Amino acid sequence: MRESRLWSWHIISAVIILAFLGIHMIIMHMGAIWGALGTGSGHPVRSDEVFRRSQQLFFMITYILLLGAALFHGLYGLRSMLCELSLSRILEKAIGGLCAAAGCALFVYGSYVAVAVYRMGEMRP
């Protein structure tokens, strides 16, 4: 049932991506409208604006969740595609292990960056 659990999380991660990517799209592409309405700067991709958002707890958590969901979803999908190439059992296992290792490493690195940027805001007087 290991594959069933992995596949179930693949579906759940898709829903998480849909929700958080929706938030991301709204912030990035509706920034000008929000600016015109008097809320926000109207320049969501300006570096100081990006830093300001990253130093808020809500955004730090959503970034980490989105990172985890996207990594799992993408790497499980990649493994599935590679497993359809009629490879040997050993090679399939190796691909699975490699995807898991790459996913963990990227998640730790991405989370570290998200937390570090957040803490820069905390340390600011």
Next chain:
Amino acid sequence: MNQPQTKESGIIKTVTYEVLRYEPAKDRAPRFEKYHVPVTKGMTVLDGLLWIKEHTDHTLSWRSSCRMGVCGSCGMFINGLPRLACNNQIVHLHSDRITIKPLPNYDIIRDLVPDLETLFEKHRAVKPYLIRKDKEEQSHPAGEYFQTEQELVSYIQFAYCIKCGLCLSACPTAGTSQNYMGPQSLTQGWRYALDSRDEGAAQREAEIFSEHGVYRCHFAGACSQVCPKGVDPALAIQLAKKDAFLRSFGRRKQRPTASVAPPVQNWVPKADIPKAPEPTVPQKNR
């Protein structure tokens, strides 16, 4: 060409059969051969092949048996779709040119004869038979099982499979991934998982829910489109996925297992029913 042309013979039109010929031991590559076949009312693609065999080319090979869509032997790739040759009338194809190839996704034994060994290997892998936890009951069934109509309806559609292999030949995933279990075997695995008489779900899970099981289905739906018996393998696979999803989070209800009906006591046969003949093979005492 020996072709009757009288009105009395009932010939509607003449069609051209383009048949892929290939004998692996002799030919370097498959080649098409053309045959002109007179069509009469109700004539099936299989009847046309039989006409060719009888009148034009006796070396043409294919596999067929019942001629009525029951045995599942005459699966072929006819005018771009896997179909049973006996189940498709020539006039219903609405073409004067009928292209016939062996089923895709299988090796060719000769001409239109596919090697269905891969289909049956995968079919065997899902243990397509009733499994009981009681070994004695498994090897020496004591009687019939109680099963409600609803329990029967839950799997009966998937039990209509005739193992023709059309679904596996239509499946795009099976075309690229040899390890994929394929719609036929997955549907049969799910059919037994739904059967209230069965207790072998745990034994089948290793295959059905493996990395080459239901999760590799891309839901193209081609299997259901070509199935001549309306089995709908794509539905079975999606139901199996849903079941696995719910089970992953402990949200699936366990179905009750059918019990064995007790032997009928003190029965009196009706006087007008003739007695069964004595068995010709010695019966084992149970």
